[in-house]
Amino acid sequence: xxxxxxEGLVKxxxxxxxxxxxxxxVEEGEIFGILGPNGAGKTTTVECxxxxxxxxxxxxxxxxLHPRDDRVRELLGAQLQESEQPDKLTVGEAMELYxxxxxxxxxxxxxxxxxxxxxxxxxxxxxxxxxxxQRLSIALALVGNPRVxxxxxxxxxxxxQARRDAWGLIEAIRDRGVTILMVTHFMEEAxxxxxxxxxxxxxxxxxxxTPAGLVARVDDRQRIRFRPSAPLDPAVLAALPExxxxxxxxxxxxxxxxxxxxxxxxxxxxxxxxxxxxxxxxQASLDDAxxxxxxxxxxx
Amino acid sequence: xxxxxxxxxxETRLFFREPMxxxxxxxxxxxxxxxxxxxxxxxxxxADLGGLRVIDLYTPxxxxxxxxxxxxxxxxxxxxxxxxxxxxxRMRTTPVKPGGMLAAQLIMSTVLSAVATLAVLAIAxxxxxxxxxxxxxxxxxxxxxxxxxxxxxxxxxxxxxxxxKSAGSIGMVLLFPLxxxxxxxxxxxxxxxxxLRISDATPLGAGVQSLQDAAAGDWPQLLHVAVLxxxxxxxxxxxxRYFRWE
Numbered sequence: 001x002x003x004x005x006x007e008g009l010v011k012x013x014x015x016x017x018x019x020x021x022x023x024x025x026v027e028e029g030e031i032f033g034i035l036g037p038n039g040a041g042k043t044t045t046v047e048c049x050x051x052x053x054x055x056x057x058x059x060x061x062x063x064x065l066h067p068r069d070d071r072v073r074e075l076l077g078a079q080l081q082e083s084e085q086p087d088k089l090t091v092g093e094a095m096e097l098y099x100x101x102x103x104x105x106x107x108x109x110x111x112x113x114x115x116x117x118x119x120x121x122x123x124x125x126x127x128x129x130x131x132x133x134q135r136l137s138i139a140l141a142l143v144g145n146p147r148v149x150x151x152x153x154x155x156x157x158x159x160x161q162a163r164r165d166a167w168g169l170i171e172a173i174r175d176r177g178v179t180i181l182m183v184t185h186f187m188e189e190a191x192x193x194x195x196x197x198x199x200x201x202x203x204x205x206x207x208x209x210t211p212a213g214l215v216a217r218v219d220d221r222q223r224i225r226f227r228p229s230a231p232l233d234p235a236v237l238a239a240l241p242e243x244x245x246x247x248x249x250x251x252x253x254x255x256x257x258x259x260x261x262x263x264x265x266x267x268x269x270x271x272x273x274x275x276x277x278x279x280x281x282x283q284a285s286l287d288d289a290x291x292x293x294x295x296x297x298x299x300x
Numbered sequence: 301x302x303x304x305x306x307x308x309x310x311e312t313r314l315f316f317r318e319p320m321x322x323x324x325x326x327x328x329x330x331x332x333x334x335x336x337x338x339x340x341x342x343x344x345x346x347a348d349l350g351g352l353r354v355i356d357l358y359t360p361x362x363x364x365x366x367x368x369x370x371x372x373x374x375x376x377x378x379x380x381x382x383x384x385x386x387x388x389x390r391m392r393t394t395p396v397k398p399g400g401m402l403a404a405q406l407i408m409s410t411v412l413s414a415v416a417t418l419a420v421l422a423i424a425x426x427x428x429x430x431x432x433x434x435x436x437x438x439x440x441x442x443x444x445x446x447x448x449x450x451x452x453x454x455x456x457x458x459x460x461x462x463x464x465k466s467a468g469s470i471g472m473v474l475l476f477p478l479x480x481x482x483x484x485x486x487x488x489x490x491x492x493x494x495x496l497r498i499s500d501a502t503p504l505g506a507g508v509q510s511l512q513d514a515a516a517g518d519w520p521q522l523l524h525v526a527v528l529x530x531x532x533x534x535x536x537x538x539x540x541r542y543f544r545w546e
Binding site for chain 1: 386
């Protein structure tokens with residue numbers, strides 16, 4: 001069942017159309033990612049879902065409710081980009097305060113335990129590291145026992161280790177039964193975490209699929225690079241039905257094709273008593289998929 | 301505890317973690333009052349002032365100073381800072397919404413300026429032998445009207461200021477002329493006609509006179525009540541019109 005439905009969402013800022021007819025559904029219990037370069041309209045889209053912005057067109061529902069409906073405030077927990085807490089507020093006070101906002105809050109001490117912040121309960125916000133502030137913002141997003149958590153660029157600015165830790169947390173939250181809608185511009189993050197992805201570019205939805213589905217859709221071709229142990233006429237390989245193209249790159253040959261390409265190529269080489277040195281098989285990644293979908297690499 | 305009660309308690313706790321603002325808002329008016337009262341000439345009965353002493357005139361001035369410190373330094377700066385840091389925006393995604401924060405800040409400012417007022421009145425009575433207000437109810441009404449007008453002005457500053465720092469500066473710029481017309485440097489009794497007319501039209505001038513009248517056993521004059529309500533409605537209306545949560 002879809003917990004969030006977005007249909008034909010349009011949001012303009014003056015002349016600029018930030019979101020231009022985006023539609024997708026987020027199913028209950030999944031980790032749904034919105035992927036795209038900076039300025040693609042990802043944050044604007046989730047802010048419309050959170051009720052922070054009023055769309056200029058289209059329809060959004062959260063658990064069947066209008067995003068501005070007060071009942072949505074109880075069932076959606078938000079982690080915003082660049083949102084702080086008062087400098088001298090302690091972690092425990094922030095948790096206590098935000099628990100008081102909700103009818104049925106979660107046990108905030110247990111949440112801090114889960115997020116490995118218990119030791120920081122008495123620490124003031126200004127004394128926390130970047131990773132600790134991010135973990136507190138997750139804790140605050142979850143303290144109301146939400147059905148959906150919206151996480152916007154949660155891991156931006158974190159070091160690689162802290163980012164990996166955050167991924168583990170996000171999976172743990174999903175395992176508690178919380179649906180997660182997350183915005184990211186990290187391919188690795190999207191590939192590793194998300195059940196499904198909406199790829200947004202320049203305000204438009206360019207693809208909606210699982211990470212594996214996106215990769216497969218873009219390019220089912222494989223690429224094999226190797227250095228033949230003896231001179232080889234490329235036409236021999238090019239004649240194989242699996243092979244689309246053979247290119248020379250210095251001493252190496254680059255063979256692209258589909259199907260059981262590797263077996264076809266190695267069998268042909270063996271018959272000619274040639275071995276393939278420095279053999280590498282390359283498959284399309286989510287990065288390649290992104291380039292194919294949007295015409296340019298994602299700036300990281 | 302309800303959300304607004306919890307917010308008020310938390311904001312009050314945060315307030316007491318800033319020693320400088322505690323000093324200027326809560327401690328400064330009573331301390332200034334004691335310093336002024338320490339000047340022997342201010343404790344002499346003056347025929348010019350209808351037999352009152354200068355210290356008698358300063359009592360209501362320091363009461364409105366207490367209100368003003370919260371209204372023009374604490375409230376706008378805090379609000380603009382919370383907006384700048386995205387705290388109000390974050391609260392928009394919760395069931396209390398930022399209106400809860402507005403309520404908490406107003407409750408805290410009212411209660412703490414009342415505390416500073418009570419401190420001034422206690423010092424006045426116990427140390428300088430100033431008589432307690434003859435019309436306590438009228439005194440309370442004058443205090444509330446003055447607080448309303450000043451908090452509305454403070455929220456207007458919060459609405460117009462782009463960030464916390466500029467809210468603090470705008471508040472400071474307003475602070476001095478308003479306190480001048482309250483009579484902090486020249487009590488209203490010593491002002492010439494022009495200054496007095498202007499003072500009557502300012503929230504603090506009207507506030508001081510209303511407190512003074514209540515202290516003497518009269519109800520505030522219609523002019524001053526109208527001035528205070530006018531400031532509340534106009535500044536409050538403009539604040540509501542230009543208020544931004546983000």
